[in-house]
Each structure stands twice: as C-alpha cells, then as structure tokens.
Amino acid sequence: MSKQEETHNAKGPHGLGDPDDRTLRIVEKEVLIPKIMRDRAKMEKCVPEVEEFTKCCSSSNVLMAYSCRKQNAAMQDCQTRWYKDEVFKEECKEIYLKERREFRLTGIPKKHRHKETENATNST
Template sequence: IMREKAKERCADRVEAFNQCCKDSGFLMAFKCREENLSNVGFPCILPHDYQDPAFFEECKQLYIQEKLEFERTGIPAKNRKQRLPTSM
C-alpha cells in the first residue's frame, strides 16, 4: 500500500519527465537532466516518504480498513474493485 501511495504522490513529476523526453527526442539526456535528477529513478518515492509518520499513519489506516472489509466479506481488495457482471 505504501509503495502505491508513494507512486501516486510523484506521478505528476514523472509525467513531466516523460513529456520532456518526448519533446526532446535524441537530446533528452541533456535537455531533461534537471527533471531526471530531481524526480525520476525513485527519489520521489524512497525513504523520506516511508519515514514520514503522517504518511505511515495514512497507509496504516487504509490497510486496516481493507483488512476489516476482507474479514467482513471474505473478498480480497483487488477483487472487490472489479465490476461484477450483470445478467441483463
């Protein structure tokens, strides 16, 4: 859960790097250096997010909610998010 939430937090920065690469073509290694050094390669995901007490608590509460829902229904979270087929 923590990894997924951390990826969501830096998705906009990764998208900016991707757009820079698309716009720059073969020169992306030089033109997009700033975006690459500051954002991509997991610096926006790594330890500082995992050590943040507020982020940890948010993920812990989400995990507890998913666990309680599983105990109540018996359906794993990834299966609950899928749409059920209708018979019409």
C-alpha cells in the same frame, strides 16, 4: 463452546483471520504497506515529478537513462521524502489494515469489491 469452535471463531467469519486483529506480519510491514506507499506517492504526492519523468522518457527513447537523469532524481527525491514521512506511513498502514479487515470480513479480494469502496480508499 468447544475448543474447535473457539479456534474457528478466532479465524474470522471466513477463516481468513480475525478482522479486528491489528498485528502485522513481516511481509505486510516490509512489502505490502511499502507498496501502498509507493503507489500513493506516485499517484498522489509526486504527480508533477512523475509527469516530467514520463514526458522526458517518451521523448528520449533509447537515451532516456542518460537524458532523464535530472527528472528521475527529482522523482526519486520526492518519493523518498514521502517514504520517510511517519504520518504518511501511518496513513498507508491504516489503509492496509482497513483493506485487510474488509477482506477478512467478506472473503472478497479488493479487486473484486465494488468500485465505490476502492475510490473511498484512494481519496484518503
């Protein structure tokens, strides 16, 4: 195998990186994985707190920053608890690595993959 072929194969089937590489870049650690954590905390872990804050904001209009401080604090406290949870952080990292692997294997971004794949990711 030539040097050029080795280099190409190391980049994965679509030239997007090795699907089995589990190393993370800084942007993945500091931006992309925390985004998954925020989204999951909001949509799965802190649902009652988010609902209370949303309900308060919709009924308060202009004064929401003042009127909804208690609900906002409760929502932020809940999300912060999950951000500090190492097991949750590891779950989100694994979700990210699985999504990145799929992208590197298929070349298809998550938003264009079949809805079933997205639902399976969200149920973990």
